[in-house]
Amino acid sequence: MAAIRGLIRLFPGQLVQRNLPRVTSFFVASAGGRLVGCCALQVYSKRLAEARSLAVHPDFQDLGVASKLVECCIRRAKERGVHELFAVTSQTSFFGRLGFATFRREKTAMFYELAAG
Ligand SMILES: CC(C)(COP(=O)(O)OP(=O)(O)OC[C@H]1O[C@@H](n2cnc3c(N)ncnc32)[C@H](O)[C@@H]1OP(=O)(O)O)[C@@H](O)C(=O)NCCC(=O)NCCS
Numbered sequence: 001m002a003a004i005r006g007l008i009r010l011f012p013g014q015l016v017q018r019n020l021p022r023v024t025s026f027f028v029a030s031a032g033g034r035l036v037g038c039c040a041l042q043v044y045s046k047r048l049a050e051a052r053s054l055a056v057h058p059d060f061q062d063l064g065v066a067s068k069l070v071e072c073c074i075r076r077a078k079e080r081g082v083h084e085l086f087a088v089t090s091q092t093s094f095f096g097r098l099g100f101a102t103f104r105r106e107k108t109a110m111f112y113e114l115a116a117g
Pocket of ligand 1: 011014015052053054055056057060061062063064065066067068087088089090091093094
């Protein structure tokens, strides 16, 4: 978890730093014994899960690492019988290529913030 936190800390502008999913929710990528990528699948209910805390170290970007991590989340969510998987992100074209779209291809998810972080 310390290595995951270290990676997520590299992207304070893009990633929530607090209340991270527990370690068993994460898929990770490693190279030479070093953690270089992570993505968590947070399952909220049979209906809904979130792919979150996605990060790849700058030295290992554009190699398909994040795509593989998100595909792992999709596979795990399918195995668990979850109906919908969402991601809150500014990387809409990245997630779009992996098959994510606005809700039912027409609705926009909107959020009401109750607490920061
Ligand atoms: C967004 C982020 C996770 C992408 O990670 P990544 O490992 O570079 O992603 P991928 O390599 O799977 O895909 C990125 C690009 O490489 C391309 N690519 C995918 N597989 C490839 C391969 N085998 N060889 C070469 N390029 C490849 C993809 O088409 C994609 O192209 P694009 O630049 O047009 O988007 C990474 O930039 C990051 O950590 N950003 C900061 C944190 C963040 O924004 N997280 C997302 C918030 S939810």
